[in-house]
Amino acid sequence: RARIVIIGAGIAGTATAYHLAELGVTDVVVIDQGPLYRTGGSTSHAPGGMFQTNSSRVMSAWARYTIGLFASLEVDGVSGAAFLGGIELAETPERLQEAKRRRGLQQSWGIPGEILSPSEVQKFIPIVDPKKILGGLYVPDDCIGRPALAAEAMGRAAEAAGIEFHGRVTVTGFERANGRVSAVVTDHGRIEAEMVLCCAGIWGPKIGRLAGVPIALQPMAHQYVKTAPLPILEELSQGGTIESAMPLIRAQDHSLYFRQHFGQFGIGNYRHVPLPVNAEDLLPFDKAPRMPSCLEFTPEHFVECHEASLNLFPILANVPQADAFNGIFSFPPDGMPLMGEHADLPGFWVCEGVWITHSAGIGRSMAHWMVEGDPGIDIREADVNRFAKFQTTPKYVLERGSQQYREVYDVIHPLAQPTAVRGLRTTPMHDRHVANGAHFWEVAGWERPAWFEANAGLAKSLELPSRTGWAAYEWSPIQGAEAIATRKAAGLYDVSTFTKLEVSGADAARLLNHVLANDVDKPVGQVVYTCMLNTRGGVISDMVVTRTADDAFLILTGTGSGPSDIAHIERVAAGPAFAGADVSIRNLTHELCGIGLWGPKVRDILAGLTDDDISDAGFPYYRSREIDFGPIRARALRISYAGEYGFEFYVAAPQGRALWDALVAAGEGHDLVVCGIGALDSLRIEKGYRLAGADLHGDRTPLEAGLGWSVSFKKGDFVGRAALAAQKAAGVPTRLSCLTLDDPDVVVLGKEPVLRDGKAVAYVTSANTGYTVGKTIAYAYLPADLARPGEAFEIEYLGTRHAATVVADPLYDPSGSRLKG
Ligand code: FAD
Numbered sequence: 081r082a083r084i085v086i087i088g089a090g091i092a093g094t095a096t097a098y099h100l101a102e103l104g105v106t107d108v109v110v111i112d113q114g115p116l117y118r119t120g121g122s123t124s125h126a127p128g129g130m131f132q133t134n135s136s137r138v139m140s141a142w143a144r145y146t147i148g149l150f151a152s153l154e155v156d157g158v159s160g161a162a163f164l165g166g167i168e169l170a171e172t173p174e175r176l177q178e179a180k181r182r183r184g185l186q187q188s189w190g191i192p193g194e195i196l197s198p199s200e201v202q203k204f205i206p207i208v209d210p211k212k213i214l215g216g217l218y219v220p221d222d223c224i225g226r227p228a229l230a231a232e233a234m235g236r237a238a239e240a241a242g243i244e245f246h247g248r249v250t251v252t253g254f255e256r257a258n259g260r261v262s263a264v265v266t267d268h269g270r271i272e273a274e275m276v277l278c279c280a281g282i283w284g285p286k287i288g289r290l291a292g293v294p295i296a297l298q299p300m301a302h303q304y305v306k307t308a309p310l311p312i313l314e315e316l317s318q319g320g321t322i323e324s325a326m327p328l329i330r331a332q333d334h335s336l337y338f339r340q341h342f343g344q345f346g347i348g349n350y351r352h353v354p355l356p357v358n359a360e361d362l363l364p365f366d367k368a369p370r371m372p373s374c375l376e377f378t379p380e381h382f383v384e385c386h387e388a389s390l391n392l393f394p395i396l397a398n399v400p401q402a403d404a405f406n407g408i409f410s411f412p413p414d415g416m417p418l419m420g421e422h423a424d425l426p427g428f429w430v431c432e433g434v435w436i437t438h439s440a441g442i443g444r445s446m447a448h449w450m451v452e453g454d455p456g457i458d459i460r461e462a463d464v465n466r467f468a469k470f471q472t473t474p475k476y477v478l479e480r481g482s483q484q485y486r487e488v489y490d491v492i493h494p495l496a497q498p499t500a501v502r503g504l505r506t507t508p509m510h511d512r513h514v515a516n517g518a519h520f521w522e523v524a525g526w527e528r529p530a531w532f533e534a535n536a537g538l539a540k541s542l543e544l545p546s547r548t549g550w551a552a553y554e555w556s557p558i559q560g561a562e563a564i565a566t567r568k569a570a571g572l573y574d575v576s577t578f579t580k581l582e583v584s585g586a587d588a589a590r591l592l593n594h595v596l597a598n599d600v601d602k603p604v605g606q607v608v609y610t611c612m613l614n615t616r617g618g619v620i621s622d623m624v625v626t627r628t629a630d631d632a633f634l635i636l637t638g639t640g641s642g643p644s645d646i647a648h649i650e651r652v653a654a655g656p657a658f659a660g661a662d663v664s665i666r667n668l669t670h671e672l673c674g675i676g677l678w679g680p681k682v683r684d685i686l687a688g689l690t691d692d693d694i695s696d697a698g699f700p701y702y703r704s705r706e707i708d709f710g711p712i713r714a715r716a717l718r719i720s721y722a723g724e725y726g727f728e729f730y731v732a733a734p735q736g737r738a739l740w741d742a743l744v745a746a747g748e749g750h751d752l753v754v755c756g757i758g759a760l761d762s763l764r765i766e767k768g769y770r771l772a773g774a775d776l777h778g779d780r781t782p783l784e785a786g787l788g789w790s791v792s793f794k795k796g797d798f799v800g801r802a803a804l805a806a807q808k809a810a811g812v813p814t815r816l817s818c819l820t821l822d823d824p825d826v827v828v829l830g831k832e833p834v835l836r837d838g839k840a841v842a843y844v845t846s847a848n849t850g851y852t853v854g855k856t857i858a859y860a861y862l863p864a865d866l867a868r869p870g871e872a873f874e875i876e877y878l879g880t881r882h883a884a885t886v887v888a889d890p891l892y893d894p895s896g897s898r899l900k901g
Pocket of ligand 1: 087088089090091092093111112113114119120121122123124125126127128129130227249250251252279280281282283287302303304348373406407408409410431432433434435436437438
């Protein structure tokens with residue numbers, strides 16, 4: 081019997097065990113089917129390149145922690161990491177621009193770095209042909225990790241603390257009791273466990289199948305080649321004493337990476353068709369020719385890579401390969417790890433899709449999460465429960481995993497749209513959107529109109545700001561036209577993709593008041609805006625809650641955050657405080673469709689459609705009730721993400737299109753315009769509404785986000801209350817602040833560094849053009865003492881710094897008079 085059983089002694093399993101031991105939790109058993117600590121998994125053969133720069137804040141934070149820890153690890157006098165630096169080569173103008181953007185990310189996340197000229201790159205990498213490159217992005221403390229050694233060092237340290245490790249023990253099944261996992265079954269017997277953690281790497285989907293839960297990752301073969309020794313590298317390695325005298329190299333324009341192994345040159349190759357692998361077909365350790373996670377090399381997939389390598393490093397001509405293999409590792413559908421307790425099986429935890437680069441940071445987060453109930457950092461992008469069911473089907477995982485493999489080094493715009501498996505979730509109004517020339521953005525499988533080409537004429541008739549280059553990607557001036565039309569007359573928005581939940585039962589109010597920060601125990605018909613917090617007081621999500629009956633609530637939350645939000649509420653509901661409680665949680669997302677109608681002419685538009693009293697007195701702001709549009713009954717909520725008078729209507733999905741058509745018809749003669757989410761994002765930022773997942777995240781509290789008004793300290797205890805109360809007493813360290821770019825023609829997109837006296841003090845959480853206010857608006861958590869209107873900063877966009885000034889927010893309609901209509 082053990083408190084925790086960890087399956088897998090690769091880098092993910094050993095890193096978690098190490099950090100559990102650090103927290104004093106040693107009633108833990110780690111088992112691996114292979115021998116310790118060269119188990120035959122991916123960690124046993126990974127070359128260990130550790131580049132920290134990542135567009136994800138949490139991934140960069142994990143990487144920084146990991147390299148620091150690896151450098152402190154040692155086995156038999158050999159260190160777990162060597163700081164050599166890393167250089168990302170830029171061979172095209174687009175890649176050089178990308179290097180500048182990544183330099184911005186580095187400043188935002190606190191990673192040192194600089195852009196080098198070709199000759200400066202050559203000083204670090206004497207074998208590169210400088211004529212083939214335009215420059216390079218250099219990070220001095222990127223490093224080469226020694227993954228197998230680091231795993232062994234962490235494993236040994238955990239063992240020394242009392243954690244048991246058993247090699248050559250294979251998990252063959254699981255037992256369940258009371259709806260939880262209760263024991264791990266192995267070929268050497270069973271181990272009862274309170275919690276099981278799956279760190280099985282490429283075998284994760286197989287372990288998931290044994291446990292009866294989907295684990296969405298696709299194992300892929302990936303080529304790695306070592307050349308025969310080269311005299312120049314032998315010289316650089318000073319007779320085999322220095323493993324690598326050159327930094328790590330990435331040549332992303334060719335989907336390749338390189339490192340020195342003493343006299344040999346190592347080449348990692350993503351430049352081949354995706355080679356998916358079914359881990360269930362892999363040979364066991366004793367039968368595998370090399371190791372279970374290595375397949376035979378396929379030379380036909382190396383041809384292009386060889387040519388590209390020669391082009392950059394002419395010295396490689398005629399150098400034979402000394403070693404070559406197709407290693408296997410995992411690709412989740414969105415490239416991010418899978419972490420946390422699986423919503424489908426309480427007690428069954430997952431730590432999968434983990435690169436060496438982020439492993440120790442992830443292991444630390446896992447340990448804190450399992451022991452203290454919170455990972456200590458916002459892991460939303462890596463939450464194992466972030467997927468809708470269809471996103472865990474093998475076909476979806478294969479298609480999206482393959483796309484991740486192909487694009488692993490591509491220049492990816494933050495708004496880039498996936499091309500594989502589209503059109504899986506459409507709203508009842510989809511054919512109307514297609515007819516209006518919708519340009520779709522995909523979120524969680526939903527196809528959402530970003531703007532409508534039908535409004536191109538409207539855009540031409542207005543003087544709208546223009547964008548070029550990177551900022552113009554997935555942008556159209558039509559977004560501006562739709563935003564202005566909403567403010568001038570009215571906009572109709574399809575908001576069906578929001579996650580809709582019904583929480584009901586005699587204890588529904590008690591549960592929600594515990595899991596949410598605001599007081600939702602209000603009269604029927606009251607709408608409440610609230611945040612859902614973690615125990616650190618950080619914002620997991622924000623949502624709108626309507627009491628629809630004494631014992632029932634309708635919750636509206638984000639399109640993408642829905643599955644994670646539901647898992648969180650269900651986890652709290654399953655806790656001891658709610659044992660035997662009368663609560664049920666139903667996901668109504670596919671049952672209801674939603675339509676937003678906002679703008680000054682909404683009352684005129686609705687006058688011909690409903691007899692209901694929609695006057696300000698008859699239907700006040702933040703109230704909800706059902707109203708009839710002829711034969712169609714819809715739940716109306718007097719709320720607005722646009723900052724204009726209007727409603728969201730929720731109606732049975734099969735009636736959604738009829739209601740949409742009725743509203744469009746009623747809008748004729750009132751300048752009603754169908755609008756996309758591009759316009760809505762501009763409207764919300766002008767009005768200062770926070771964007772969940774960007775402005776709001778788990779490492780900042782509602783007090784810092786300026787949402788203190790939505791926290792009810794009076795109502796009693798709730799998740800995060802103690803942390804918020806402490807912060808309230810101590811004062812907030814940062815404040816989410818509104819900045820405008822001094823030059824209205826400058827555009828920033830989000831995640832750029834905000835600088836004061838040349839030093840990054842914050843990053844842009846979200847940004848957009850405010851078409852009505854005529855400014856580029858950016859939000860950032862500024863140090864509290866600098867978060868005052870008039871304070872001057874700079875925002876660095878693609879290598880150029882632009883002046884920005886803090887302004888009072890919201891910029892648009894601060895008195896809220898427009899919402900009154
Ligand atoms: P593993 O190391 O595979 O560990 C999983 C363990 O689970 C295995 O030891 C396995 O034996 C055990 N197991 C599975 N099933 C069972 C069972 N039923 N019972 C008991 N035990 C079981 N990442 C980087 O960050 N930088 C790089 O430069 C890099 N280069 C790479 C190059 C190549 C060629 C490849 C293939 C991968 C590379 N990676 C790199 C990725 C990295 O190697 C992996 O992501 C990482 O090692 C995964 O670690 P893990 O602990 O999740 O999996």
